[in-house]
Amino acid sequence: MVAALIAAVPAAGQRPTAPDSGKKADSLSRRGPVMLPAVRSDTTRIERRLFESKPNVSNLSISARDLGSAPRFFAEADVLRSLQLMPGVEARNDYSAGMNVRGGEADQNLVLLDGYPIYNPFHFGGLFGTFIEPAVSRVDMMTGGFPAPFGGRLSSVLNVRSAEDARSGVHGTTEVSLIASTLALGGALGSGGTWSLAGRRTYADQIVNLVHRNGFPYHFADVHGHVAHSLPWGFRIAGTIYGGNDLLHYEPENSGEQSQGIMWGNHVLGGTLSKVFATVPVTLGDSLVAEQRVSQSLFDMATHIDDGGFTLTSKVREVRAAGSLTAYSASHTHSIGYELAGQRLDYSVNYPVPLFPSDSVSQSERSISAYVDELWHVTPSLLIETGLRYDDLPATHERAILPRFSLKYFVNENFALTAAVGQYAQWIRSLAREDIPLRPVDYWVGSDSLTPMSKAWHYIVGMERWVTPSRVFRVETFYKRYSRLIEPNPFDDPLRTGDEFLPVQGWSTGADVMIRQFESGRFGGWLAYTYTLNSRTDALGNRFFPSQDRRHDLNLVGSWRFPRYTLAARFNLASGTPYTAIVGQFQRIRYIPYNSGYTSESRLPELQFLTGPRNGERLPMSQRLDVSATTNFRPWGLAVTPYVSVMNVYNAHNVFGYVFDYAKAPPTRISLPQFPVFPTFGLSLSW
């Protein structure tokens, strides 16, 4: 079962098997049925196989089963929220499904759906991830030291793999939760193929509309499809389609009211053709896999506020072609590959408003990348993976040759020491400001002559010990050095080109620890602890702690399966992130040219804030306990699974920001809370 969930082609380091031909399948099917005795089959976990076959430094994974049994976030099993419970991955607050990985900025993560990039994988301003849980088989994340096939981001790579259900007939899952309905269907597609299609829509708008028209004029919807099929002569084809939209639309009911609308969404379409060559020249090894993939990824955002008084649009148009050849032999896996990508990136705003970038930007980016990667089983106890990646931006005449190296030394069969070093480059970045605790969406822009590629070095040393076949303990320490980072200039002049960004450099260091019990009996779960220390230096040479500098982050996640019930809990304890305190305020006075007078009255707020040292204060620590209980029964061949889930069980008052009022003496500070206790319930049906 686990093996069937892996990608359409074997991962590097895994030897491929030639697909069965259709003729062979036919000949087998013509024979009569044979009754076999019941057998117990234990498959080695994919995590264990990766432990044995690759350096696998900073690699994390979550399976569909893990996702399904974790406590839900607002009634939704959320892939991205679940990843935030892993070591090295941190979220700023409850309102953000975005991630800061090992101290990196939130735009430094490459998010892939079956290997195809997706630019803003969030709904509801970052509250929910875009991925539909029943449509996902597993999620792999590399939080550092990733090998040469991956590039374009400085901090992490997240690959969400679509579910493939090879059972004959149509199988499905439908879920009804407090906020959304989901339907996922799938099954075998002929012999050697699978298909799946999932859709989800929130319906809070429809329910509230019954009571009060336009009371909650917001919904989001997703569709996620995946098909894979083996073809003659060892070919295999796979395709993925994703479309998701958020729509906030208010139609005025009374004269004098104005229409408001915000729409944003991602659309991804990708296809992969691969072929396994079971017989190859001996110089290449035992077998060869060739893979070619093409994809298109689109992001659109259109904001239309106050009858068009404020408009903001952001667009990403990306096309990408990538290919690889991977040769396998007993002790070597050689890979070469390329990636050609073109992006059209547009951001425009008609009015310079706070919290949003004020410049309009329109860019065309092109990148040419190539890599070589070599996985070498030097001795039975030593694995080395080394590679070189070349990234070229023709428009800005920038080139980078980025070395990657990782190794694993087995002290014994269950205990290994690991290390990795590598350099990474990024040229597509977000205009969203890290200092703002809410990050509804990223506005992507590319490098140009004034904003060269950002680069980072990763240094990682760690150990991994398998205590039992289903329990693993891992510790990694890391140091990341960033050069030529950029941050949006909050005082950007819309009439001047070239001041949109300011240079930043710095470093992140820390360690993460994970003790994970894979579900083999009643209990499954993990303890993840991350310590990070970050420093950045701004354009003026001032050092500061970046807003994601969370020193301690502890997650305890567990699920207990009983014959008829499953209980799950998640506890998080995290130290506070830095923020810039407001130390005073004053009124900006406007000059009136009609009479040479001054006025403090204005249609727009003119309150100005005096700030203390950048990120000189810290929010208090936050904590949250979520629990859920699930039961299941099987009437009429259906698997019926009702659940209840309570988020923030003991209603901890977690703070994500402050509002200061210095007009009062003494001044007041009101804390902005994260989510209070929130119970939800729902029902899932599977067949």
Added chain:
Amino acid sequence: MKRSSATFVVSVATMLMAAAACTNFENPTAPGPPQLVVHSILDTRFDKIVVLVARARTGVPRAVRGIGEDDPISDATVTVRAPNGTVMVVRNDIAPGATYGPGIYALNPSDSGVRLSDGGTYALHILTKTGEEVSGTTTIPEPPALQQLAQRLFLRARDTLRLSWPQIAGARSYEFVIGYQDDVYYRVFTDTNLSLPGTAVTILGDPVFPGGPSQFFVEAVDVNYYDYYRMESDPFAGAAPSHLTGAVGVFGSITPILFGELNVR
């Protein structure tokens, strides 16, 4: 996992929760350090220099409410040095019945033989009784003759206001302001041209051209004025950029270059 392991995990979680729950989430906020706020715009159309001096609200109880809600400072020594070297003392007349209120310093430069319309660089200096010192300079954009456009009928549903003007030496940008009498409907910074359809709305959705009489200006503005007013209030970025030393605010200058009147229908 064995029962003992699960019990251990639950026990650790309970202890951590208990420890965390003891945290005091709110701390009293102390008053911030004092900060002077200055506003002064030199306008070549008027024979007047007005300097507003106040102290920002930093949580200290106020005695007087005056400029906006900031604390006016009426006992400072305020001087403006003209391009010809003349130093003008700008006074705050707080006598009962005075034209200006507390913290508002004013003078007519012509009394000292200075004409703002001649342009040049002016230097502001403020010294408070408590020893705080503020300084700043502004260079008035080179003043051309104000071009006055003929009054015209403007049909919102049909017309577009199109304006263009030459570059003015010393101007960092140009501000278009439309309103009537004291009421400003809309203001925007632009380059040397502007095209506004009659249906245009402000960021709040109000019409830029409401029905009735409207007057508009195009002003060449200096860098101080532009930087201070070009962005809206942003609590994460801090105060608008100021070119003053010792205070936040603005000492800037404008030169109106176009004036027109519309009868909007």
